[in-house]
Amino acid sequence: MPKKKEYTLKGLRERELLDLADLFKMFADSTRIKILYDLFDGEKNVTEICEDIEMNQSAVSHQLRALKTAKLIKSRREGKSVMYSLDDDHVKTIIEMGKEHIEE
Amino acid sequence: MPKKKEYTLKGLRERELLDLADLFKMFADSTRIKILYDLFDGEKNVTEICEDIEMNQSAVSHQLRALKTAKLIKSRREGKSVMYSLDDDHVKTIIEMGKEHIEE
DNA sequence: TGAACATATGATAATATATTCATATGAAAA
DNA sequence: TTTTCATATGAATATATTATCATATGTTCA
Numbered sequence: 232m233p234k235k236k237e238y239t240l241k242g243l244r245e246r247e248l249l250d251l252a253d254l255f256k257m258f259a260d261s262t263r264i265k266i267l268y269d270l271f272d273g274e275k276n277v278t279e280i281c282e283d284i285e286m287n288q289s290a291v292s293h294q295l296r297a298l299k300t301a302k303l304i305k306s307r308r309e310g311k312s313v314m315y316s317l318d319d320d321h322v323k324t325i326i327e328m329g330k331e332h333i334e335e
Numbered sequence: 336m337p338k339k340k341e342y343t344l345k346g347l348r349e350r351e352l353l354d355l356a357d358l359f360k361m362f363a364d365s366t367r368i369k370i371l372y373d374l375f376d377g378e379k380n381v382t383e384i385c386e387d388i389e390m391n392q393s394a395v396s397h398q399l400r401a402l403k404t405a406k407l408i409k410s411r412r413e414g415k416s417v418m419y420s421l422d423d424d425h426v427k428t429i430i431e432m433g434k435e436h437i438e439e
Numbered sequence: 440t441g442a443a444c445a446t447a448t449g450a451t452a453a454t455a456t457a458t459t460c461a462t463a464t465g466a467a468a469a
Numbered sequence: 470t471t472t473t474c475a476t477a478t479g480a481a482t483a484t485a486t487t488a489t490c491a492t493a494t495g496t497t498c499a
Contacts (some may be wrong), residue, residue: 236390240369241376247341250437251430252368258359260457261352265344277476290458292477296347302436311475312464320416321432326355328425328432332406333354344484364487381446394488396447415445 257301258325262286263294267322270304276312361405362429365391367398371426374408380416 238245257263259282265284269275275283281291295315298304305318342349363369367395369388374377379387399419402408409422421427 232349240372240388242455243372247434247437248365248372250435252363252365254433255362255368255457259356259363264343264356265353265365266343272422278474284344287459287480288476289397289405289460293457308466310474311473313476316410319436321436322499326430328429329355329358330351332423332425333351333358360486366487382444385472391489392446393448393490400447412446412496415443415444 247270254301257298257303258329261292262290263298264326266291266294266298267303267317270315270317271323274314274316275295276309276314280315339391357403358405361402361407362433364398364430367402368399369432370395371407372430373414374419374425375422375427380418382416384401384419 234281240248242249249295259269262284266280266285269280269283269294277288277295280295283290284291295304295306299306299315299318303317303319304315306313308314344352344437347355356379362371362418366388370384371386373387381392381395381399385392388395399408399410401418403422407421407423407426408419410417410419414417
């Protein structure tokens with residue numbers, strides 16, 4: 232019997248559309264935007280990030296995990312610290328595009 | 336007396352960071368992504384959009400308003416219909432960047 | 440004018456999300 | 470091996486967001 236046609240919107244499957252929305256969710260919170268933007272100048276540990284963005288450690292840690300899950304940042308341990316850095320070239324572009332929009 | 340120093344993160348003010356997050360919120364929902372993506376090929380009325388993305392009229396109308404408030408789309412009335420179209424060149428770029436990310 | 444069609448809106452309920460607090464884990468230094 | 474510093478995590482609360490339902494508004498045409 233014929234399978235029910237899968238929903239697509241001009242080639243994009245439902246799954247991809249949901250993934251796309253999930254990706255943009257990562258940029259849709261000011262704490263996460265601050266973290267990403269803060270990492271524009273390179274690797275930083277959690278304490279540094281907390282100071283830069285003026286948020287407490289737990290909140291930052293939760294958001295770092297979300298960003299890491301979304302593969303927007305990566306981490307490596309260095310002694311007691313964990314160093315975080317951007318893991319995707321598109322991050323800067325996406326944020327820059329956003330900035331251009333709001334600056335109009 | 337000295338004013339308390341306003342929070343900025345490398346030149347971006349708190350206000351701008353919030354605006355940036357608000358902008359990306361518009362892309363952070365699959366209904367809105369579908370609408371934007373649907374409008375890639377040009378102007379459409381509400382009924383068409385509803386059919387294309389398979390969502391009911393009220394939900395679509397609510398989201399159209401959000402997108403319009405964010406200045407991502409614009410509208411004009413044509414008889415009984417209201418035609419919507421993209422109102423920002425960055426929209427396509429932002430979504431394309433997102434697609435590239437998830438396709439990796 | 441009043442049907443019929445197209446779109447918008449307000450209120451509500453369901454769901455998702457973020458921050459905080461308390462505490463756990465992990466690494467280094469005393 | 471205990472203390473200290475750095476980070477992660479779970480639970481709970483508070484807040485935000487979305488879809489739905491009912492209905493209102495606006496437009497055309499008979």
